[in-house]
Amino acid sequence: MASHFHQPERIEEALRFKQELGEAAYFLAGGTEVNNSKSKAAQAEHLIWLGKLGLGGIKRREGGVSIGAMTTLQEMLESELLHPAIHQAARNHANRNIRNVATIGGHLATCRSCADVIPVLLALRAWLRVATLSGELERDIERWLLGERDGIVLSVEVPDPPADLRVALECHTRTANDVSLITAGVSLRNEQGCMRDLIVAAGGVAASVVRLHEVEAALEGKPLPSREEVESLVAGQVNPIADIRGSADFKRHLAATLVERALRKAWNR
């Protein structure tokens, strides 16, 4: 258990704490990850709580919606400002008790392989506002996923999607209240019978959620091919690890199935 609980009231202060304390300190947002007795963070000496930085709330802004980092997943699911696909993604996350506490900032910071909300953020081309000691910057979510995760997420910026954007999500869990095993999120436009601006994201197949660029490139500008074709395309692009929840083959098969289903659902929407 931590022995120090810091509650900075300004972002710079929070960043400075972290800079000074380094590995001994963890940022604490909602607490479902950090306060979990089995987490590494629960053993940290210092916690820097981000609850006093005014990072909550979902706001409409020019050309999109801004989700404050301390917004809970349940608040997102209840917000009429957000795209229905975000509601669906938030609902897939664990259960009500957890959603009432887990924040989108914490969701991004822990960046789990199967983070339920990240695929839809990719599909909607969202980006992050991040505070660092050298100032505030905008960060592409994919780069965040690839490891550029210094600083504190201030908000997730979700641009208004084009009117004809079609989004679909799929996920597989063992029981209803479970960490997702495999997730898929896609978005596309149907331009005269061809897929355009295709985004294909999958969770549970790599260390963090990934965009399947090869799949996107292979399908961009084409009508949706047969199921078998899409599935074998996806299966060739993912390399999940085996664990107690499933063999690599099973997960690869699920990823192919779920991505294909999401594509077909979006296509037929």
Added chain:
Amino acid sequence: MRFVVNLNGSPRTIEAEAHENLREVLRREGILSVRAGCDGEGTCGSCAVLLDGRLVNTCLLLVGQVAGRELRTVESLSRVRELSALQTAFVDAGVVQCGFCTPAMLMAIFELLEKVENPTREQVKDALSGTFCRCTGYEQVFKAVQLAIERRRDPNYKGFIAPEFREELLHVGKVRRKVDGYQLARGGPAFVEDRVAPGHCHLKVLASPHAHAYIRHVDTSQAEALPGVVLVVTHKNCPDVWYNAAGQGFPEPSPYDHRMFAQKVLHVGDRVAAVVAETEEIARQALDLIEVEYELLPPVLTIDQAKAPDAPILRKAHVEYVAGAPADLDTYNQGADPRDGHIIYQFPIHADPHRNLAASVSGGIGDIDQGFSEAEVILERTYESAQVQCTPVEPHVVYTRMEADRLVIHASTQVPYHLRRIISRIIGVPENRIRVVKERVGGGFGAKQDMVLEEVAAYCTWVTGRDILFRMTREEEFIASRTRHVMRVRIKLGARRDGQLTAILMDLEANTGPYGDHCLTVPMNACSKSLPLLLCDNVLFHVHTYYSNIPPTGAYQGYGAPQGSYALQLAMAELADELGVDHLALLEKNRVRDGSMLEILRCLGEGREGIPQKVFSCGLGPALEQGARMLGWGTPLESPDPDVKIGRGVAIIQQGSGLPGLDSGNAAVTMFGDGTFMLLSGGTDLGTGLDTVTVKMVAETLCTRMEDVAVIAADTDTTPFDVGAYASSGTFFSGGAARNAALGMKRLLFREAAEILGEPEENLRLEFPSKVASRSGCFVTYEQIARYTQSGTGRGQLTATGVFVTDKGSFPYGAHFCELAVDTRTGKVKIRKYYALQDAGTPINPELALGQMYGGALKTIGHALYEQMLLDEQGRCLNANFVDYKVPQIGDLPDDFQAVLIDTDDPFGPYGAKSISEISCNGAAPCIAAAIHDAVGVWMRTWPFTPEKILEALGTLES
């Protein structure tokens, strides 16, 4: 530091550090309702409260995060003795069983009803999506929510809750408020942990990291030197007593193969040492200071490994028999290794521990060879079941203390009297030095029939005089309490073309793990609760149970019957397919019915000759008929989605009602000065509603109101002996004892009233409420009788005792039906309809009986589809937590889930009652497996039927 929070409507200043865990701080502040069923991972939801109006797990929050905010707990819902409408709705609808998770459930629904006036089923499911309940099966929550909504308008609203039975009776068969409902719905002190006094010590166990090893050397000196450490116990200084921990009636059919600490560890998680210390933290630190040197042995994990000719042997023990020792015992014992200790058998259970054989038995009727030679079709299949854990939300916990020179054990147990007997022998003091108080039990399901931790705490308190709390973590609960026996069952069926069975062979092998608790009786029960469902003249069974280094097994609701039923019932489904006949028709042709004589039971006694029984009150016919109608059996099924296939399945099931000739229950009824009664019941209510059953028995028999009968139960100092809650004996035996005590009281009332009224006893009858009336029109009230008998000239206070023993077996019967959808691309199974139809004789508490059925069915749907303890090659459990071991919750409910009570009247049970709970666990696996075959044409012969296994069976994935 000081924090101010708004707690239940008023400001509360809390002294705590900002980084302290909120759940622990709230407990310290006297908020007992925030309970722990996981290890602080937020996976059980039992500690949930409302934070600024939203449901949150307090174990996942730190005090600093909630400063200045509003907390609302269940303690705010009721006032003094008055429950809120929401709480009464929960109790009345039957969703308060063990009550451990009830406060969390209440707060979840409280939040929902604050926000939504008339919530949908989906909204209720969402509200409870984070609350784990193992008892209720959730289904009746929807009724509770409806009731609560109505009661906001009209606090006295009753509505329809459950069907009622026996019009001529006042309380029995009627929906009545569970007698412990008030205590449990308030969230007040009820469970073991709520009883601890300040200054108590903590006990922690050093668990073996190895599955199979000798302890070469153990050094506790550093641990003992740590300030705050009170006692360290190892195999070197614990009592040298070999005992049995199965919690069965004496003499037990299980071996005495436990020592409090032994020189050989037999599973990962096995006890190496115990530390008693003044704080939990010190106890933990002390464990780290104990040095142990092991001599590693190869682990034995499977049945095949255990029976291999060159298998490592777990127990080269010195074997002793209390009765029936074989002639060559001395020779046998020459092969013993002193480090392996002893095994004592009360009587032979055909064990050969030097070959890893824990028990064996064979038996049958007719001529099996003849039966197979008459068969036109022979089908032979093997079925395997996985190791699953009971997962009571309250883990094993005990609190021990001295009161003067006597030992008091506050226990969460199913067997307080067996506990007293076993502990008295281990410590070496008479039973009258020990008091076991059974507190409310936060779920038992069989795991709390076994003595898993009580003797260690009891011994340490006896030695040190200190108050000691010993509570298992969730991880320990998985690896070191009890689980379902792993079984492999080979079934061979012979039948004529028309479906008539000519022979049944059931060849069963079981894996008991490191201890022999229930090693004979659980596997036997797999036979004795499945074979008598089918009428066949030629039956043979074999049982072989092996020791291994997997986590311990023991009793689990159903007690082997779920595994036996899965094998035999699924084999019947396969036979129907083979013969090309309708599965239901095949069952109908071969099933047991009223008047059938069950000769097979003669060879299925528990280590002795059994008693053949004639079948009365068999509700199987109506159950099959009604279930088939509800499901539309035989009508075509179509799936709108080509990837999704739909199928239906059925299984017939049975259980017993206690153990005739072995079990016994006792009760006493005492009359108070105002004509009310105190019932002292030996029965152990673990959330099942047994205390309500016994109160109803007395109130019904004595024509009085239920509130005129108070009950104290399962406190070994004050209540009389009862074997405990297992083998589906509660209603039959403990209920029967309460009824017999009440009948005794009735005779006393007649005697006194005859004297007062000056009339012959035969002219008298009891009249509701609380009167003895005469044919002549005169009457005397119970209060008048009490005053009369307790006066200076009276005979003294009226007390009557009752015992219930029987040589009759009453079997509950039932049929489970399901309709499910298999997603052929993901392998996922969705249960669309699940109908459990069971006869319980007269259901004493109909709403609670339904709750038992929903709970048993959902739990075993979980076993069939999701649950399995996974071990690595070294015997380490890889999923000893609720993140990785998945239990079914409200989101997994069948879309249409119905429990139906089939009305039968049993000639032997009290007021015609039979058992209800365990039987509910026997239908899910076979009926789901049959439905999967109906949907996609593959037979799932090992449980759980996970998506990956289904895809392998379908050939979609390579196995």
